[in-house]
Amino acid sequence: MKVFSRRRTTFEFTAAQLCAGGGTGMDWKTQVELGRAVVRQFSPDELQDFDEIVVEYRRDPVRAFEDGPVRVPVGMGIDLALVTPYALALVSLLMNAGAGSAATKAIEAAVAKAAALRRGRGSDEVTIELDDAEERLLLERITEQGVALGLDRAFARALAESVLGALLAPSEDEA
Amino acid sequence: MTAALTAPREAPDRVLPPGPSPGRARYLTLVLVLVLAGSYAGLLISNQMTAPATVTCLVKVRDSGNVSLSRFQACFARFDSQRMAAEAAGGFAVLPPGLLLMWLLPWRLARRAGPLTRAPENWQQEALRMARGGTRRRVVVEFGRLGLREPFTVPTPRGFRIILPWGVRKLPYEQWKAVLRHEIEHAVAGDVSLVWLTRGVWWTLPAALLAPVLARVGAAWADSTSPVDTLARPFWAEYGLRAVGLLLLTALMSAAVLRSREHEADLHAAAAEGGALAAVLRGNPASRPPWWRRVSANHPSPARRLAALADPSAALRVTTLETVAAGAAVAMTLVAVQRIFLSSSLDTSAPLIAGLLGGVLFAFGWAGAVWRTVGARPGTSVRGPLLGLAAGTAIGMVGGLWNTGLTLSAPLYGWPSLFLVPLLVANAGACSAALAGLWARTGPGRRRFPRFSAHLANIVLFVGALWIGHGVAIIVRLDIVRAVVLGAQSGPWTTPAAVALAVVSLIAWRWTRGSGIAASGGGLLLHMGIGLTAGSVAATLRWATTPAFEARRPFYSLEVDCWTAVGAGLCCVVVLLLVSGREGLGRSLAVAPVATAITSAILWVRFVTEWKHLALAAKIYAVRPLAQLALCLLVVVLLAAFLPSGGSKRRFAPVTVLAATALLSFALVAALVFLAPRVPHGLLKQLPMAATAIAGDV
Secondary structure (H helix, E strand, O other): OOOEOOOOOOOOOOHHHHOHHHHOHHHHHHHHHHHHHHHHHHOHHHHHHHHHHHHHHHHOOOOOOOOOOOOOOOOOOOOOOOOHHHHHHHHHHHHOOOOOOHHHHHHHHHHHHHHHHHOOOOHHHOOOOOOHHHHHHHHHHHHHHHHHOOEOHHHHHHHHHHHHHHHHOOOHHHO | OOOOOOOOOOOOOOOOOOOOOOHHHHHHHHHHHHHHHHHHHHHHHHHHHOHHHHHHHHHHHHHHOOOOHHHHHHHHHHHHHHHHHHHHHHHHHHHHHHHHHHHHHHHHHHHHOOOOEEOOHHHHHHHHHHHOOOOOOEEEEEEOOOOOOOOEEEEEOOEEEEEEOHHHHHOOHHHHHHHHHHHHHHHHHOOHHHHHHHHHHHHHHHHHHHHHHHHHHHHHHHOOOOHHHHHOOHHHHHHHHHHHHHHHHHHHHHHHHHHHHHHHHHHHHHHHHOOHHHHHHHOOOOOOOOHHHHHHOOOOOHHHHHHHHHOHHHHOOOOHHHHHHHHHHHHHHHHHHHHHHHOOOOHHHHHHHHHHHHHHHHHHHOHHHHHHHHHHOOOOOOHHHHHHHHHHHHHHHHHOHHHOOOOOOOOOOHHHHHHHHHHHHHHHHHHHHHHHHHHHOOOHHHHOOOHHHHHHHHHHHHHHHHHHHHHHHHHHHHOHHHHHHHOOOOOOOHHHHHHHHHHHHHHHHHHHHHOOHHHOOOOHHHHHHHHHHHHHHHHHHHHHOOOHHHHOOHHHHHHHHHHHHHHHHHHHHHHHHHHHEOOHHHHHHHHHHHHHHHHHHHHHHHOOOOOOOHHHHHHHHHHHHHHHHHHHHHHHHHHHOOOOEOOOOOOOOHHHHHHHHHHHHHHHHHHHHHHHHHOOHHHHOOOOHHHHHHHHHO
């Protein structure tokens, strides 16, 4: 599967949009933890360097995506792309969604479930007020944002499903 | 994110085939052909500036009543320096900007991949350890920005920067080491700068090619004529087509070399780091791109790279298409250099200088790939690459930018050269491939490529083929009968050709001695026996049957002696090809010159008491038969490449082989003695001056 779209678009996001809470405080912590959950599900190989990547990401989140992917004419010809920056960016964009939207509901549910798990209670206690239509809409929105970040649509869709899955059904490990 | 690839069959011996990489020579050819195209653009501008003077000279020559090229050249001579300056300026318009881009393009790429952070010390140490012994230049490992997805290497004035994506850190230790090793191998191969130089020159050339067109349009505006009408003339259409063809050819060839060097770096990395690189490649998409993407891609697909790791010799095998491209590029360089020198004070040396350059490029760019192919799998047929070489050379001789407006009216050295030069080059290729086959069979030691011997033999073969090809083409143009009769006797290449054949023979003997040839054609003694038998039988018979009238016709006698010696050599070729199939050609190159030299020596001794100039006679008897044999081999040995492989077929007893050699030599000399007096006397008048002089002294 292709990872990146060859289409070059103007990068439309700011550092503030890509780092929740400006890269500090509770919001940033939540973004990092939710991002970690996505990476654990989608690309567990990256977990070992996750914290270092987060530091690099926080330093200049826009630089990770602007100008599109670097096309190297005389490179090695293999794809060693990271998922972590995209996971972090998508989570941040969801967190920045307007209050009461499907995105906010999903984030709130994810945070609540994680908290419940941390407290040693079952995550089933947390109810998710997200119907199928909202879920589809949310999936579509995350996919679009992935494309806007420079991902290939099919790959963005797969990552969006993973993001949603990680948010709505956190595993026991995440506690 | 990724789709697993089907695992290829594991290779029993996952190493790079022995033999040189043709990459650097091909890059050099590309740079040369592109820079020379810039020179042509300069020439066109100069031609536009001197057009009034050209017309004046043409009118002057016409009015003088004695119309000749030399008179025109004399009239136009004052503009020669201007023309040469314009050609140099055209080249300079391409090369220095190309050199600048050689640094700017990788610098820009590294900047786009940044901000760069220096990799931890353990990465630097690992890189240092891997590069040790391969390159003395400094290697620095850095990580690019988070969006970087592919490792790459860029040259710096003091060394190399290996820029890795952060994603490489998610790989297991063995796998990131394999990725690092792959990049280090590019640095060690020493062609990183050449890759960027080729790209730089390629990007600069279109502007230079456009300059004469713009100059012409400007001149049309100034003359108040329509620029559209001016550019609609066939010359400019042809110029445009050739320019596009050149850019396309060089782009495709450059991409092919890039793909080949990826395979080479993969194989080095796999040899050093085991199967880790294959595991990295398996983690990439397994899609098979369409053919046009494959042909123009800078990288082979992961599936192809995995296949190459499993079977290196198949992946790096020289292809017909690649030899057509390489042959065409070298021939274009050849024609350009000839045309530049032909219009200078070194005009008579033009074929020699161009032949030297072209021969070296063929030796490294074409023969390198063939030797690696044959070295990997002894007995591999290279018929396709040989035909590709001939076709590519012919295409390059007519298709280059320097032939614009000339091909149909005045091909360089006439139409015969378009047949003769590619034919002789392909024959030189057949000799080179035969030597490669001989080397490849030398047993376990063959893993070490004999750099000096192989390059020397290849240079000698290809330079010789180009010199003789152009020389004979010039004679054929003047007098086809003289060319047929004299062959290799009267050109400036005669002595070099004899020396070259002796060198090739010595090198071939070295590998004949070391090869396991007993399996298919007998041992070293048998090969010496074949040479001795052919030489002694031919010489003895010729000595015994010398008719009395030859005392009155000494140079007739010399001619028959020479052909007898050549015939003895050719007998050996025929016998060895019959015994061993196409594998016999390599051994023929060892044995045939010996047979010729033996015959020649015996026949020279025959008159040793009668020669007035003993040393001169010795020189003629030493040089001419060998030079003639060289020409004969360069005309016919290509056919041997199309013979079946005889290595595993019927074996002949040494006595049978020697008897056949004696019989064939006997028959050949008998036929020669019978036919020689019947050759029209007029033909013999065309003997070269040296032969006439010595014959007169007898």
